Amino acid sequence: GAVVSQHPSRVICKSGTSVKIECRSLDFQATTMFWYRQFPKQSLMLMATSNEGSKATYEQGVEKDKFLINHASLTLSTLTVTSAHPEDSSFYICSARAGLEGGRRTDTQYFGPGTRLTVL
Amino acid sequence: AQSVAQPEDQVNVAEGNPLTVKCTYSVSGNPYLFWYVQYPNRGLQFLLKYITGDNLVKGSYGFEAEFNKSQTSFHLKKPSALVSDSALYFCAVIPKGSGTYKYIFGTGTRLKVLA
Numbered sequence: 658g659a660v661v662s663q664h665p666s667r668v669i670c671k672s673g674t675s676v677k678i679e680c681r682s683l684d685f686q687a688t689t690m691f692w693y694r695q696f697p698k699q700s701l702m703l704m705a706t707s708n709e710g711s712k713a714t715y716e717q718g719v720e721k722d723k724f725l726i727n728h729a730s731l732t733l734s735t736l737t738v739t740s741a742h743p744e745d746s747s748f749y750i751c752s753a754r755a756g757l758e759g760g761r762r763t764d765t766q767y768f769g770p771g772t773r774l775t776v777l
Numbered sequence: 778a779q780s781v782a783q784p785e786d787q788v789n790v791a792e793g794n795p796l797t798v799k800c801t802y803s804v805s806g807n808p809y810l811f812w813y814v815q816y817p818n819r820g821l822q823f824l825l826k827y828i829t830g831d832n833l834v835k836g837s838y839g840f841e842a843e844f845n846k847s848q849t850s851f852h853l854k855k856p857s858a859l860v861s862d863s864a865l866y867f868c869a870v871i872p873k874g875s876g877t878y879k880y881i882f883g884t885g886t887r888l889k890v891l892a
Contacts, residue, residue, distance in 0.1 A: 663820070689878055700867065700882045701821075750820050754878055764809050764828070764871050764878050768820035 660684055661753050663769035670741055671777055678736045678772045680751030686731035687753035691766060695748045707734050741776045748773055779804040781870050783883035790858045791891050798853040798886045800868030809871040810851040812842055814864045821867060858890045
């Protein structure tokens with residue numbers, strides 16, 4: 658249980674184009690999804706928190722107009738990198754938190770496999 | 778400021794020997810504590826968590842961790858390391874009563890198990 662998928666796993670695009678990354682919780686409903694960015698040999702940097710049906714909450718320094726997040730359903734959140742530039746190249750990871758596990762409130766995040774974005 | 782420390786960037790251990798990956802935290806109140814493992818070019822896999830109750834928590838793949846309130850630590854342990862345990866390990870904390878579910882991550886520890 659608690660499987661999170663991400664698509665695509667790897668994308669290469671030209672500078673100036675937009676890229677959409679999907680994050681799906683496959684076997685549970687995710688009340689909250691998180692988007693992270695990870696630079697080589699570094700820890701995860703939280704970009705934003707999204708709750709189903711409401712606007713995402715962005716961390717300080719993260720441009721909301723550049724990183725568009727949509728959480729349209731309890732199993733799907735998307736991150737769109739708009740007008741991507743080489744400095745946006747990174748490993749993007751989503752996670753999902755189920756509201757309940759075994760009938761009890763849970764705080765555990767389950768992570769997707771990540772998306773490697775390369776902007777040329 | 779609330780923080781999580783993983784004091785060792787890398788830990789080397791011989792296969793079959795016990796391993797310890799250290800984590801200490803500085804947060805207000807009693808936190809929720811988590812360990813994750815990351816293999817190259819992959820997301821994080823959940824290993825175990827401490828919420829309340831028994832201080833010794835057992836998790837996936839033979840790993841366990843002990844919550845030590847007085848030392849504000851949550852070290853990850855395994856009695857006998859495998860080469861396949863070689864990966865990047867992250868400790869994460871949610872301060873109780875924070876009002877959010879956001880993790881505070883440690884910087885990660887690379888575990889290398891030598892055959």
